[in-house]
Amino acid sequence: MSRELLGTLTWLAPLPPLLSFAVIVLFTNRYRQISSAIAVVAMLTSCVLSFVVFFNAVGIGNLGEDPIRGIAYSFIPTAGSTFNIGVAVDPLGATFMFMVPLACSLIFIYSTSYMASDPLYTRFFAFLSLFGGAMMGLVVSDNLLSLFVFWELMGFCSYALIGFFYRKPSAYKAAVKAFMTTRVGDMLLLLGIVYLYTQTGTLNFFDVLHNAKVLETLAATPAVLGLGISAAGLIAILIFGGTVGKSAQFPLHVWLPDAMEGPTPVSAMIHAATMVSAGIFLLLRFFPLLQVGGPDNTAFMVVGLIGAITALLGATIAVAQYDIKRVLAFSTISQLGFMVAAIGIGAYGAAVFHLLSHAFFKALLFMGSGSVIHGVEHGHEHVAHAHGDEHGNAEELDHDHGAETASAAPAFDPQDMRNMGGLRKRMPITFYTFLAGGLALAGFPFITAGFWSKDEILADAFHGLSTGSLISTIVFIVLAFSALLTAFYTARQISMTFLGEARTEAAANATESAPAMTFPLIVLAVFAIFFGFVNVPKDFPVLGALFGPAAGWLKSFISTQLVELQAFKEEAQVFNAIPLLTSLVVALGGLGLGWLVYGQKPLKAGQTDPVEKLGGLFTFLHNRWYFDELYRVIFIKPLQAIADNYSRVIDKGVIDWALEGLYKLGVGIAGALKEFDRVIITGGSDLIGNTVRSIGREGRELQSGQVQNYLLSALIAAVVLMVFFLVLAQ
Amino acid sequence: MTSELIVFIVLAIISVLAAVGLLSSRNAVYAALFLILNFATVAVLYLMLNAPFLAIIQISVYAGAIMVLFLFVIMLLGAERLNQAAPQPGLRWQRPLAIGLGALLLIQAAYVFITRFNSTTVAPNLIQAGPMEIGLKLFGPYLLPFEVTSILLLVAIIGAVVLTREK
Amino acid sequence: MLVVVLGSLPLLAGQNLVGFANMTALDGYALFLDGLFAIVAIVIVLLTLRYNQDRGIMRGEFYPLLMFSAGGMMLMGHAVNLLIVFVAIELLSIPLYILCGLARPRVDSEESAMKYFLLGAFASGFLVYGIALIYGATGTTQLSEIARKISAKEVPETLLLYAGAALVLVGLSFKVGAAPFHMWTPDVYEGAPTTVTAFMATATKAAGFAALLRVFLFGLAPLASTWQPIIAGLAALTMIVGNLVALSQTNLKRMLAYSSIAHAGYLLMGVASGNAAGTTGVLFYLVSYAFTTLAAFAAMTSLNTAAGEDQSIEAYAGLFRRNPLVALVLGLAMLSLTGVPPTAGFVGKYFLFQAAIESNLVWLAIIGVLTSVVSAYFYLRIIVTMFMREPVAEPQPLSTANLGRSVALAITVIGTLVFGILPAPLLQLVNTAVTAFGVTMH
């Protein structure tokens, strides 16, 4: 197929879902079946188009240097340069064009059954289509600006979908939290975009990232603000800020666990196919900017460290969760940390590989958990006939102590793993597919995709370690430990959910889900097992030879993408047994440990979870290291306080404000002094406190909220302004 | 000390005193009369600054027409007694502060002007600023602002009518 | 009549004339602003037709006063002489004082008018005195002459000049609602009839910036090194104050007033950067901001009930269920104000940040970015309230659809979206305007 035709197809690929959004919103929003059919068909069309592009792209030898380009149109003709928006497919984009539409299509199909009884069925599909379309658009964008547009569009969709059960207060809180948290990252990204543009005059990926000259200039330019790093480094770090937000890296990871307040297919979209992958995708795109600084440069260090911290953080928290989806959410955070850490040590190919395999098995796990929840809910309904809860509309018991849950006191939580058990017999398809996904997540050796991709990261980290790279050493150790935890909590989850005897009536009466839900599970299970074989290392004992020329295909395909830079040359790696052994030990060890604790003697109803024996550590982990509480104290409260106080200040006039500040300061000092008095001198007087307080009270009487108060403050400003002008004039 | 300077000082003192009177009088009518006095002295200053036509306008339009309007409204509303007995609680703070700030502003201005004392001189040639010259300017280069101002006055008329008309 | 003005603009495009004794200029910049003011005024008229009927403001004077004010704004765009700047400011302000009070005998309307008037008069005092000082220093009120004399070092008394510049800046800051000269804004906006508020929030602000650009980037351009840090400081303060205070507002109109202050801060950032990119940013942002804000106000006016307008944010709970179309429009406006692509607000912010970074005001851009993160919170709160909450009260009968209002809604929504997705044509216009403006700076 000619390149022009492929370019056109690339243009067309993101359009069907976007169009289906428009069509559903404008025309068919009253017809449930038609709407969902349109959405599914649109996504499948997009999938087919993408596959055509993908399989053709695979055949093009020099795709890395010469990507497929679509016709560009002029977006912002600025004075100096024109700003073109176009599409392009390079090896990185091509692999995403395989994974994204495939995963999306399966999620869409799954949703038709999962959401079947929801009253806002059509709205759900509209937003889901927009979400998928935006992700497709992001993947094919050839420049940072249109990428950012789709990026924000996705942010908005995630907001709308996480808050889909808007009657549930926790859902819209989660939606706002997701939007606000990711927006912090978005703004850093925007700064990065603007800075990149001022430095290079273009935002086109290929003009910047495939151009060694531009890259080296950027690396040689010192960054603004005298940070002591190069412009390339600063831009990379700012753009990484976007990734931190979108891909839920520490310290902006707090939104992702709450995001599972949305319907389960949305969680699958966010955790696998779209949102979080977009963040990693962006970072992968800008890998050359990181690379140009040489190994172990500041930007690499930042990325690697954040990734490692996140991997560990997510894995530890996941151990102490009861909610089936929440375990998966933290495991996503942890696995994203793996990918980011991989990028941080320069393991580009390994990161892509892990991202893709993770997308498949995590989508599988989420949809599997959705199937479980669905089944348990049905069981619950079966038991308590009268109850007609909406799907997923269950309150959470474990973290929301608000009044809203109190009203529905003995609410049954179909997502709590303590309410499950023994589902293996009730839901066989779900069990076996979930098992496949779980083993892939745990990195069960040789037969799962997760093993190969995780092993690849560890191997690269070990390679860096052996060359004395600091960050690689950290990453290797942290990731190995996290992988151990991962295997452990996976075993815990599978055991608690599927093995043993049912711990509640609901679980005992659970039923297998409909074919529309199990079909995608089966497809994804196949990928979760076999996808790993696309990238078996060439020099791997026995298997490497078995695959012959196909071994290490993904890595060699994807690496043509990168420009050869003086500063960074990846040497050919030799096979080393240590990382392989590490992978084997952590995966099998974690699974074995989990099996010992949970599998052998499954939990009985009412029995406490063995992890709770960890005591304080458990509480700490169960409460997610108290990050939410910390953020509330550090950011949200002060901001709210400033805002509230400021409006009071306006009311009173500026002088009063100053006096009140003085008063507060005085009270604060007085308080400190009083403490000092009490402890040291015992007794003493409150003279100072009283004096300042009375001054403040005097000031309060100013309260008038009058025009003249406004003007008084304006006059102060005018006087100050004059002083400035006159001083600066000298 | 030239005679001009003496006259200036006398007039300046009168105008400042008139302004003080404006600020401190408890009766709005007196305040308005003080303002008229101020305007009148400024009109004399205009004369000294070679602006005879403006001096006339100052007296007839400003001190005459505009201030009469003020007095008219004061009388109409019966608001001449200024209720200073019940100041708002904030007034205690606000007044000294406002005066202080005003003084600061003045000091800044004074600083600017005093640094220029004697540094600049008046242009040697006295310009003609009679009605004819003003008129020629007004309907020559200043035609546009003149027309705009007339629209402005029209707006003011409409506004006054709209705002005060009872339904 | 406005349509005629708008129609005649293309005919005049490409002209670069100076007329009326060099007091006014007919250039791309002025024409661009003329177009903006004409469109805003048209939208306002379309909205007002129904609004006044709903609110019982039966006064034919509304329209001529609006036209006079719009005329003053256009004059402001053309002004290249400080005298015209002054006269234009008065011509645009005085009708607005009256318009604010038109909803009388409602007390808040009268209060709004009175406050606006007092503040406006005070600001004019500063402006006139400032102009007097500049005249004293340079001997002319012609902006080009001022610029020439300063560059040629023919101004011996620079202190006088600086003091004058400071006072003029104070006067104009009042008009654009920059902190700390912003305090009148929320009170006046809240009390005035909503369509007048919309007009003030968009057109008056644009006119104020038109004057700021002409005076500072043209007339006082040689003094840039002095005013640049000061305006940058004002911009930072304005962004911080506007966004933070908006957080705790419970009245939508008041929140929009604080948001307009915050946006004045972003615009000041463009002025402070003092380069062509900044001018481009300001002009583009003025347009995008105008469309977005008009969309928000247009949506607000659609919700008048027979009982009056309830401006509290609470009243918007569950609006999406009651009136999905209006909720969507308002939601779009909020997104654009937040600066979420692909809306016009995003493109505008992008240019302004870029301009700031280009003139090494990185700290200012960072403040802008941080405050816009904060701003997302209160804009989003509106969306949450509309889409995700149950209606608090019984659904009230909404005033029925109206052709003029529908057209106005359509114009603003299309503007907000089109300039966000396809900014190129508008940008072309802006560039023409900026070229004509002839930014004579570094």
Place this chain on the structure above:
Amino acid sequence: MNTVSPYILLSAILFSMGVIGFLTRRNAIMIFMSVELMLNSANLAFVAFAHQWGQLDGQMFVFFVMAVAAAEVAVGLALIVTVFRSKKSANVDDLHQLKG
């Protein structure tokens, strides 16, 4: 005198007094008179500068300031009358419904 500086100084004094009056008086009419004082002092500055530069332009400006002031007075007094009618007071402190 061969400098206009004393005149300018006087105008600055009057301007400051106008500002002070604006901020300290509570009666809208008095506030308004203070504005007139401010404008008047600006006029004085204009005339003085016109004298210094030997130009007519400064005087022209004064002419327009006066005309604008007249328009402002008409509207302002009308507003005062309106407010007085509904509030029975010309005190600006009574204007405090809108705040926050």
